[in-house]
Amino acid sequence: MKRIAGILMLVLQVLPYTISAQKAVEVNSNITDVVVYLDAASITRKAQVNLPEGRTKISFTGLSPFIDFKTISITTPEGVSIESINHSNNYLSKKDKNEEAEMLTKKLSDLEAQQKVISTSIAVVNEEINFLNDNRSISGKNEAVSVQTLxxxxxxxxxxxxxxxxKSLELSEQHNDITKxxxxxxxxLSVISSKPSTPTGEIEVLLETNSPKNEVPIVVNYLVKNxxxxxxxxxxxNVLDRPxxxxxxxxxxxxxxxxxxxxxxxxxxSEPNVSGVAPALKPYLLNYGLQPPRYGKIVNVVQGRVTDTHGNPLPGTNIVISGTSIGTIANTEGKYSINIPxxxxxxxxxxxxxxxRTLPINSNTINVVMEEDEVRLEEVTVVAYGVASDDYDRSRKSEVRKEAPKPKITGGAVTESGxxxxxxxxxxxxxxxxSLESENKSQDVKLLTYEIPAEFKYSTTPKVDKGAYLWVNIPAWEMYNLLDGEANVFFENTYTGxxxxxxxxxLDTLQLSLGVDKSISVKREKVKxxxxxxLIGSSKEETRSWKITIKNNKSxxxxxxxxxxxxxxxxxxxxVNVLEKxxxxxxxxxxxxKWxxxxxxxxxxxxxxxxxxxxxxxxNLYVE
Known part of the structure; x- marks a missing residue:
């Protein structure tokens, strides 16, 4: 009996290791739902698996290597329990780089084959030219050649x-083009080969069931940052009195x-987080030794180019005004342009x-050199029980509907119920x-088209800028769910910037600057x-006078x-005494x-x- 008990104890001790070492069954899963945040995305995958009685380890493979493992959540039906969840990155499966490298290698092989064919054709043409040159003489030693034959x-x-x-010239041009x-x-191919490969993510789940079950639905949810x-x-x-x-x-x-x-x-x-791009005045504080406010160049648009340390452009770089949702993407040449509040x-x-990189806005041109992140993705294994992090709670318990008048929606990819x-x-x-492939590109989606009643008004600050800015006031703007962002302006069927x-x-009304209307002229000049x-007694008195002229050239x-x-x-x-205002x-x-x-x-x-x-x-006092 002691021997049997000893053997039983040994079996119980070895059993957990046997289960742990059990090879995971790879399952096919598909992404069905994606919730995209401003700087992250919540991915939902679904799979159906057949489970025998007892414990089974399944593996979701080919996932993103950028999974935030703290947010992994697994959902199973009744009768199937989750014993553990492990997350890791597989460095033996590096599909993204290998696939691109294979594609470029094949392209290179095809180009080199074409180059050989063209080189051979050039050699044949040159041989024929040499043959003709060597046999230009048609005269014989003992017989005359007729004029017609010549x-x-x-x-x-x-x-x-x-x-x-x-033909030789045409082939040479083709050869040069292929060589290029x-x-x-x-x-x-060299750039790809020099960059570290990206692994694939894997999630292993240990499940237990008391009886065999077929086509069991398993739902995996996780957060990715990229x-x-x-x-x-x-x-x-188009018209100032129309929506x-x-x-x-x-x-x-x-x-x-x-x-x-x-x-x-x-x-x-996130919670919608103003001021317009139009210029603003600074207080003119008067005291000895103080200068009047100076209005230098206003940085309201920043543009530049994003490159790596070798000078290569980095298309797809994300550029965001820190602390806001205002952003843009670098184009194929690495160039970008963004409006600045x-x-x-x-x-x-x-x-x-x-x-x-985070850089201060101190110029209209900011060129950026990005350094490669040498910190490789390390393999991570975590055992998780429960649901995702509270930071990205996907429950719908807190959803509420505002009792507000519905805005007029005239089109887009989102319906009113969406x-x-x-x-x-x-x-x-x-x-x-x-659908959107994982690459350094972005895609614009037209969500909604609103018809918005609005009030138009102009403003000008000729001391700083002699432009007349057109503003549109939107009351009850909250109902449109607007976020901070750039806007293209079309006024009177013309793109104005x-x-x-x-x-x-x-507050209650949102003001949007639609830019300068050149049909309104503004002039500010000193009245000499x-x-x-x-001098007046023991005092000095200085007088300044300014004339501002605004002309409305519109109809x-x-x-x-x-x-x-x-x-x-x-x-x-x-x-300070105001004499005329x-x-x-x-x-x-x-x-x-203010007028x-x-x-x-x-x-x-x-x-x-x-x-x-x-x-x-x-x-002594400096008076402007």
């Missing part, structure tokens, strides 16, 4: 030599190393396989299956006869806000001078701003 021989020789020369393609292919989306917009306005058309688009990217083929896609955003500080550049508003975010569900939808400081400096009346400023004294010895409203705290005007079509208005500054005559 003519025929000359004609044949000239025609054939000409034909062969042109071979060099390009070799360089590309995916995301950001909004883009088209704003179309605007707003096309809401999504730029979707994914480099997860998993292709999405005919999957259900939902796009979700007035309070933006930095840009973040990210690309799979390269270290992310918009789901939650407590802190909004979700767009595409009505049709969506791009602007920003920036909701971070918007009222600009003077004089419609316009409403326009004109902004200027007076200095604000922060010293009791310095007194043309009925403007003045903010005493920051010195802002709200209605200018009929074809007419103009002149505004006068005159102020004096008095200070002790023994002091």
């Amino acid at each position: 003519k025929d021989a000359s004609t044949f020789y000239g025609s054939r030599i000409k034909e062969l020369r042109f 393609k071979i060099e390009e292919t070799r360089r590309q 995916a995301g989306w950001f909004p883009r917009y088209d704003i179309k306005a 605007i058309t707003l096309v809401y688009k999504a730029n979707i990217r994914q480099e997860t190393k998993e292709d999405w083929k005919n999957v259900k896609v939902k796009l979700t955003n 007035t309070d933006a500080n930095s840009l973040t550049f990210s690309m799979v396989g390269f270290k992310p 918009i789901l508003e939650k407590l802190t975010s909004v979700e767009f569900e595409l009505a049709k299956p969506f 791009s602007t920003l939808i920036d909701t971070r400081k918007a 006869e009222f600009t003077k400096k004089q 419609q009346d316009i409403s326009i806000t004109v902004l200027d400023q007076i200095p604000v004294s922060i010293n009791e010895e310095i007194k 043309s009925n403007a409203a003045i903010n005493p705290e920051n010195g802002e001078v 709200d005007l209605l200018i009929p079509a074809g007419q103009f208005r002149e505004l006068i701003l005159t102020y004096s500054v008095r200070y002790p005559k023994n002091r």
Whole structure:
């Protein structure tokens, strides 16, 4: 009995190791659903497996190597229990690089074969040319050659030599073209070979069932980081008293190393986070030793090129204004351009396989060199019990519907029922299956087209910029679920440039700058006869006067806000007195001078701003 008990104990001790060492059964799974976040994606895979009685280890293979293992969640039907979940990266299966390298190797082999054929053809042509040159003489030693024979021989020789020369030239051009393609292919193959291979992800699941079960549905869900989306917009306005058309688009990217083929896609955003691109005044504080505010070059658009350390362009690089959802993608030449809000500080550049970079916005041109990330993906094994991380909770318990008037939707990939508003975010569900391969490219999807009632108004700050900016005011903007993003502007059927939808400081009404309207002219000039400096007792007094002229060259009346400023004294010895303001409203705290005007079509208005500054005559003060 002791011996039997000992053997039983040994079997019980060895059994767990036997189960652990059990070879996993690979199962076929397909991606069915994807939830795309601004900087991540939640992937849902489904498979059907046959399970014998007892414990079975199954393996989901060919997955993304960028899985956040903390978010792995497995769902099984009743009667099937999950004993453990293991995640790892398989470095023996590196399909992405191998497939591309094999394709380029085959292309190189085909090109080299073509090159050999052309080289042989050139050699044959040259042999024939040499043969004709060696046999040009047709005269014999003992017999004369007729004139006609000479003519025929000359004609044949000239025609054939000409034909062969042109054929040689054509073949040489083909040879040079093939040689160039071979060099390009070799360089590309060298770049791929020099980069570290990307492994594939695998998830092993140990399941247990009390009885055999066939076609058991297993659902796997996990989060990957190399995916995301950001909004883009088209704003179309034709007549100032008509609604605007707003096309809401999504730029979707994914480099997860998993292709999405005919999957259900939902796009979700964080809480919508303003200011326009139009210039803003700085307070003009007046004191000894202080200079008036200076308005240098405003950085409202940044452009540049993204390359690797060898100078090669990095198409598909993601460029985002830090802390916002405003972003863009580098093109095939690595070039990019992005609109900048007035309070933006930095840009973040990210690309799979390269270290992310965050750079300050201090110039209109920012060229970026990205360094390869030498930290290789290490194999990770984790045993997980339970569901995904709370950060990406996929439960729908918190979903609520706002009791707000529905905006008018006139088209797009999302229907009205496909918009789901939650407590802190909004979700767009595409009505049709969506496909996107894993590569350094992005795809624009037209989500919605809104017809939005809007109020148009102009503003100008001629001290800083003599342009008249057209603004559109959108009340109750929250119902449109707008995110921060760039927008192309079409005014009166003409593309006028791009602007920003920036909701971070918007209240009940969202203001969008549609750019400068050149049919409104603005002029600001100093009135010299009222600009003077004089002594009054123990004080100096300086007077400044400015004339602002706004002309409406449109065929419609316009409403326009004109902004200027007076200095604000922060010293009791310095007194500022407004002499003429043309009925403007003045903010005493920051010195802002504001006119709200209605200018009929074809007419103009002149505004006068005159102020004096008095200070002790023994002091020096710079007055603009």
